[in-house]
Amino acid sequence: MSDNLASKITDSELEVMKLLWHASDALPVTEIREQLQRSKGWEPATIKTLISRLVSKGVVRQEKRNVYYYSPVISEKEYSSWATKDLITRIYNGKASDLIASLVSSNGLTKDDIAELREMFKVEE
Amino acid sequence: MSDNLASKITDSELEVMKLLWHASDALPVTEIREQLQRSKGWEPATIKTLISRLVSKGVVRQEKRNVYYYSPVISEKEYSSWATKDLITRIYNGKASDLIASLVSSNGLTKDDIAELREMFKVEE
DNA sequence: AAAAGCAGTTTACAGTTGTAGCTTAAGCAA
DNA sequence: TTGCTTAAGCTACAACTGTAAACTGCTTTT
Numbered sequence: 001m002s003d004n005l006a007s008k009i010t011d012s013e014l015e016v017m018k019l020l021w022h023a024s025d026a027l028p029v030t031e032i033r034e035q036l037q038r039s040k041g042w043e044p045a046t047i048k049t050l051i052s053r054l055v056s057k058g059v060v061r062q063e064k065r066n067v068y069y070y071s072p073v074i075s076e077k078e079y080s081s082w083a084t085k086d087l088i089t090r091i092y093n094g095k096a097s098d099l100i101a102s103l104v105s106s107n108g109l110t111k112d113d114i115a116e117l118r119e120m121f122k123v124e125e
Numbered sequence: 126m127s128d129n130l131a132s133k134i135t136d137s138e139l140e141v142m143k144l145l146w147h148a149s150d151a152l153p154v155t156e157i158r159e160q161l162q163r164s165k166g167w168e169p170a171t172i173k174t175l176i177s178r179l180v181s182k183g184v185v186r187q188e189k190r191n192v193y194y195y196s197p198v199i200s201e202k203e204y205s206s207w208a209t210k211d212l213i214t215r216i217y218n219g220k221a222s223d224l225i226a227s228l229v230s231s232n233g234l235t236k237d238d239i240a241e242l243r244e245m246f247k248v249e250e
Numbered sequence: 251a252a253a254a255g256c257a258g259t260t261t262a263c264a265g266t267t268g269t270a271g272c273t274t275a276a277g278c279a280a
Numbered sequence: 281t282t283g284c285t286t287a288a289g290c291t292a293c294a295a296c297t298g299t300a301a302a303c304t305g306c307t308t309t310t
Contacts, residue, residue, distance in 0.1 A: 011215070012297075014215070030256095042298095043299075043300055044256090044300090049300075050298090077231070079216070080227050084212065084227055084228060087208060090136070096234050097234070100225060100242060102202065102205050102209055103206070105202075106209075108209060117222060117225060117246045118247075120222075120226070122246075135266080135267060155286095155287090167268095167269080167270090171268075173270095173287085173289085174270075175268090254310095256305105256307085256308100257306085257307100258306100259303080260301105261303090262300080264299095265297080268296100269292100271291080271292075275287090275289100276286090276287085277286090278286100
């Protein structure tokens with residue numbers, strides 16, 4: 001995913017992306033609207049603006065059926081790993097382990113997190 | 126660190142913060158300017174604007190001597206752990222271990238990182 | 251067919267950010 | 281002291297963001 005695409009997903013737009021990511025299929029504006037209106041209290045116009053911007057940015061695709069259906073061009077995984085690497089670049093001098101060290105030292109990890117991580121980094125074989 | 130402070134440090138401003146964080150003491154504008162002019166190619170006016178904004182935001186303190194000296198109010202560690210938690214909240218549903226899992230699965234970790242992490246999460250005692 | 255409703259498009263508007271110039275006042279050099 | 285240099289403060293301005301209204305044309309209802 002190029003820097004040009006992901007870097008431009010703003011906070012509000014991200015809410016729309018999340019919805020699309022969690023949908024199993026392309027969604028018409030009606031459904032997007034219904035959910036975001038409830039969860040975010042946004043006006044229909046606002047939601048339409050956000051969708052349009054995402055389409056211009058190339059991260060959401062629209063297909064014309066009776067009415068437009070929208071689906072994400074980039075996956076949630078792609079986006080989040082991009083965002084994570086971006087954070088590491090910007091504030092941890094590119095060292096991923098510094099990020100994790102920071103999490104550890106700032107108590108950013110729950111007991112469960114730590115248990116999972118022990119599992120994850122257990123020396124296997 | 127309140128949300129109001131850290132969330133408002135922008136990318137450009139962050140460059141100024143980094144400089145102040147790495148300085149052992151408060152710095153006069155001249156020194157800040159000299160370094161950022163070289164490393165970033167920014168005009169003096171730009172640098173002054175960024176410093177002023179950081180002061181308004183309360184993340185940089187100024188003390189009047191002959192001339193103003195600037196120093197960070199929040200530490201780099203505070204900031205980076207805040208930014209990390211913010212990322213986890215925004216895109217990993219609050220689960221720190223999901224962030225790390227994402228790093229692992231997207232090959233965001235070098236061999237060295239992994240070695241360090243094994244060490245870090247080794248079951249001790 | 252006339253009216254109503256709504257998808258899609260265009261326009262709006264204030265706040266933030268990146269980037270920088272202009273003005274004013276004070277210290278230093280001549 | 282008289283002007284030059286520059287710190288500090290104020291102003292600028294376009295792009296991006298959050299938020300939304302207005303308009304336009306098609307579909308559906310009466």
